[in-house]
Amino acid sequence: MRNLMLLAGIAALSLPLSSPASAQDKGQKGNGGEKSKSSQGNGGDRKSGSSNKNSGQSIERAQGSFKELSRSNGKFEKAGRSRPDSPVENFARGDRKNERQAEKSGVVDIARREVRRDDSARTRSFENGRYAWREPNFEGCPPGLAKKNNGCLPPGQARKVVALNDQQLNWSRYSSWFSQGQSSDWRYDQGYAYRVDPTSNLVQSVIPLLGGALFGGNAWPQGYTDYQVSPYHERFFGADQNIALRYADGAMFGVDPKTQMIGSIIGLLTGDNWNVGSPAPQGYDLYNVPSNYRDQYADSANNAYRYNDGYVYEVDPTTQIVRKIIELVV
Amino acid sequence: MLRFSSVVRLSAVKTSIVIALAVTVSGCQKSETDDAQNGSVKAPASSATFTGALRNNEDLSISANLIDTAQLGTAVDGEGSYTVFLPVNDAWESLDAAERNAIEAKENKPQLIAVLRQHIAPGYVLATDLERGLSEKDGSVTLNTMGAMPVTLRREGEAIMLGKGTDAPRIVGLPIVAGNDVIYRIDKLIPPQS
Numbered sequence: 001m002r003n004l005m006l007l008a009g010i011a012a013l014s015l016p017l018s019s020p021a022s023a024q025d026k027g028q029k030g031n032g033g034e035k036s037k038s039s040q041g042n043g044g045d046r047k048s049g050s051s052n053k054n055s056g057q058s059i060e061r062a063q064g065s066f067k068e069l070s071r072s073n074g075k076f077e078k079a080g081r082s083r084p085d086s087p088v089e090n091f092a093r094g095d096r097k098n099e100r101q102a103e104k105s106g107v108v109d110i111a112r113r114e115v116r117r118d119d120s121a122r123t124r125s126f127e128n129g130r131y132a133w134r135e136p137n138f139e140g141c142p143p144g145l146a147k148k149n150n151g152c153l154p155p156g157q158a159r160k161v162v163a164l165n166d167q168q169l170n171w172s173r174y175s176s177w178f179s180q181g182q183s184s185d186w187r188y189d190q191g192y193a194y195r196v197d198p199t200s201n202l203v204q205s206v207i208p209l210l211g212g213a214l215f216g217g218n219a220w221p222q223g224y225t226d227y228q229v230s231p232y233h234e235r236f237f238g239a240d241q242n243i244a245l246r247y248a249d250g251a252m253f254g255v256d257p258k259t260q261m262i263g264s265i266i267g268l269l270t271g272d273n274w275n276v277g278s279p280a281p282q283g284y285d286l287y288n289v290p291s292n293y294r295d296q297y298a299d300s301a302n303n304a305y306r307y308n309d310g311y312v313y314e315v316d317p318t319t320q321i322v323r324k325i326i327e328l329v330v
Numbered sequence: 331m332l333r334f335s336s337v338v339r340l341s342a343v344k345t346s347i348v349i350a351l352a353v354t355v356s357g358c359q360k361s362e363t364d365d366a367q368n369g370s371v372k373a374p375a376s377s378a379t380f381t382g383a384l385r386n387n388e389d390l391s392i393s394a395n396l397i398d399t400a401q402l403g404t405a406v407d408g409e410g411s412y413t414v415f416l417p418v419n420d421a422w423e424s425l426d427a428a429e430r431n432a433i434e435a436k437e438n439k440p441q442l443i444a445v446l447r448q449h450i451a452p453g454y455v456l457a458t459d460l461e462r463g464l465s466e467k468d469g470s471v472t473l474n475t476m477g478a479m480p481v482t483l484r485r486e487g488e489a490i491m492l493g494k495g496t497d498a499p500r501i502v503g504l505p506i507v508a509g510n511d512v513i514y515r516i517d518k519l520i521p522p523q524s
Contacts, residue, residue: 131479188440211439216401237409250447250476251405264404268412268476270452283474286463288453290411290510307411307453308474 124271126282191215210249210265220246220253220260227253235329236310237267269309279320280306280313293328380406380414383508390515392422396434400443406450411510413455413473415481415492418502421518448477448520455512457505460490481520492520 124131187194191212194203208214208221220227227246229239237252239245244257245266252267272281284306289297297305297312304317314324377383381403384394393416397403406412422430433442451473460483463471469485481492483501491498499518506513 126480129479190437191440209440211400211441211443215439265401266405266408267410268402268405268447268450269410270474270476272452272474281474283472283480285467285471286453286455286473287459288411288413288451288455290454291507292510309452310410 125273188212191218208248210251214248214251214253214262216262216264218262220255220262232327232329233310272308274308274311274313274322274325276322276325278322280315280322281308284308290328297326377506377508380412380508380511380513383506383511383513384416387506389418389420389503390416390513392419393417396422396442396446399434400439400446402443402446406511407509411452411454412476413451413453413512413514415449415451415499415501415514415516415520417449417499417519418515418517421499421516425519444477445519448475448479448481449516450476451481452476454510456507464490492516 187196188209191209191214193207193209195207196203213221227248229237229245229247229252233247233252234245237245241257243254243263246253246255247269250269250271251265252269254263254266255261256263272283274281287299287305288307289305289312290307293305293307293312297314299305299317301317303323304315306313306315310328312326312328313322314326315322377386381394381397384390384397384403397406406414425433432438433445455473460471464483464485470482471484472480472482474480482494484491486496486500490501492501493499497518499516499520501514502517503515505515
């Protein structure tokens with residue numbers, strides 16, 4: 001009987017939501033403040049933007065916003081509001097020098113647009129038949145508990161957590177969807193996953209889980225700060241003054257910015273890793289572009305399009321190399 | 331539970347396209363839209379939203395209740411686009427009682443959500459897309475999910491099955507297009523990895 005669990009989604013909890021590869025480059029280039037946290041407001045130091053859409057760029061935006069298109073029952077409309085730059089767009093701008101040089105020579109080298117992904121980006125890979133997430137680094141504590149030498153729990157509670165096993169959890173075989181079963185240092189208790197040092201039996205990390213601590217009606221876990229949402233996803237999912245977006249465990253949450261209460265789960269995300277100039281992730285064998293964009297992004301002999309996490313990706317149908325990242329909201 | 335008007339707004343703006351998939355999945359080669367417009371086949375129930383579709387289809391009522399318990403309805407109704415493989419009522423009812431109780435237990439919502447996420451794929455996969463992909467990929471395609479691992483769909487005779495083995499869940503009935511989402515009924519839960 002497996003009595004220790006590594007939860008499939010928990011690694012994602014401590015890591016900021018990834019935008020496509022291009023988005024990650026922004027932070028590395030030091031352009032400043034693109035990775036915003038919802039609690040820090042949506043304005044920040046983002047600049048008012050101009051479209052970067054041109055044929056030479058790896059990033060472009062679809063005509064009209066996803067929401068506007070939805071509201072207009074499929075008719076394409078331009079949203080009439082200005083928009084902040086996204087990290088994707090800013091990357092694209094930062095890469096324009098090379099682009100222009102390439103265009104002057106009449107050659108656009110897609111591979112040159114490949115960017116390095118921020119090491120802290122939340123992505124998953126596929127290993128041994130399952131998705132694998134990087135180990136979380138969150139070391140916060142549940143509400144009301146300060147971090148102590150035992151991790152962050154009172155000694156009694158720490159011992160209780162260490163003693164947890166499947167029988168106590170009363171889970172079925174379907175719990176394997178919930179755990180990777182490949183690590184011996186994770187336990188689950190009352191909405192949190194606990195990482196326990198196998199040598200010292202001290203609780204090292206506490207991770208809030210979707211459906212546990214991360215659930216509508218609960219307060220956002222105190223001290224849990226790894227919930228970064230990219231500016232693009234703030235636009236895509238619709239953050240405003242009444243709803244702050246936070247991200248954890250593969251889900252986007254709407255949180256009341258005043259009370260910090262979780263209102264709803266407003267989206268699910270894969271975290272799949274798409275990089276311009278690199279092969280598309282596995283698992284996208286089927287055309288899956290949303291209905292409003294099918295006319296604009298239809299598969300052909302020369303181009304394939306796939307949707308994931310709010311973006312459409314243009315892929316070379318022969319090589320499976322990602323050519324473009326296309327934003328769907330203005 | 332706290333609700334936000336903004337979240338309601340997010341749900342409300344979903345596309346109201348309710349083109350009924352007027353063909354069965356198996357053997358479907360024609361455009362769903364064309365079929366629906368031509369009235370050549372009986373149109374299935376459909377809805378403008380994912381949760382609306384669940385309300386309109388009694389054979390998915392248990393899945394609907396569990397989606398509601400898991401608070402995932404708003405997520406699927408929201409801005410993203412999803413293809414959802416939902417077990418019909420018989421699938422849930424055929425589970426071992428202990429298993430079903432464990433999945434549905436109030437204290438096990440993380441596990442319930444993990445099970446449901448395994449049944450949700452990113453994007454909008456119509457029956458025609460599925461058929462085309464199966465034809466191009468020698469009868470087997472892989473879809474990433476929001477869960478712990480991808481799901482493989484394969485053609486087995488006239489059926490389309492999810493995963494390996496003769497006991498694997500299969501797509502049954504007509505798919506439903508609901509806003510930016512597509513729902514496929516399946517006759518069993520996607521089983522855990524052995």
